[in-house]
Amino acid sequence: MKKLVVINLILILIYCILPNEIQKNINETVENTVKEIQQEIISEEQPTEEQKQVSNLNISFDMNLLTKSNITIEELQKGFANTNMQGLEQYFINAENETGINAIYLAGLATHESGWNTSDFARERNNLFGWQSYDSNLNATKRFASKEESIMTVARALKKMYLSENGCYFNGYTISGISKRYASDKQHNQKVFRNMQKIVDKIK
DSSP states (O other), rough: OHHHHHHHHHHHHHHSSOOOOHHHHHHHOOOOOOOOHHHHHHHHOOOOOHHHHHOOOOOOOOOOOTSOOOOOOOHHHHHTTTTTTTTOHHHHHHHHHOOOOOOHHHHHHHHHHHHHTTSHHHHHHOOOOOOBBBTTBBOOOOSSHHHHHHHHHHHHHIIIISSSSTTOOOOOOOOOHHHHHHOOTTTTTHHHHHHHHHHHHHHO
16 A cells, blocks of 8 residues: 555656656556556455464354354464363364364364373273273273374374275264264263363354
């Protein structure tokens, strides 16, 4: 905008001093320059692809879990504030980016299964999801090298087995669809959703 103001001042001086023919030539040149500057301004005001990507924190019990949240690390830090989940934010975002599974759901599932990263399995086996943990044999619960490996491994498995129509545990794209085969607890879906709500409420 400053460029346009300067150009207008120059035009005023031109009209006051120079002959008509010279004014005409200069005016054409200035008009072309103004058009170029206006185009630059329009381009600068256009949002980038990254800027267009707005967080979707609108969750629902029957939501399609392949709806990306596009949640930012800063937002998830708020959602995990004052819990043992702090420091794990980027891993959930990475899991969403790779698999397409909503990061808020993944976080809700992890916080429920691990008691917000306080369970024995989370502390001793880096297992945030109770993955491969069976009521008949808890010792079979899988060990992971890191919390990051736990998040990425489970997200990939959920996408392949639970959230693909040819998956062996596919029952739809909802929280209930996964919980039906994921856990024996009949209230599992509701408990996971409550944790999702807690995370979103802290962000908002």
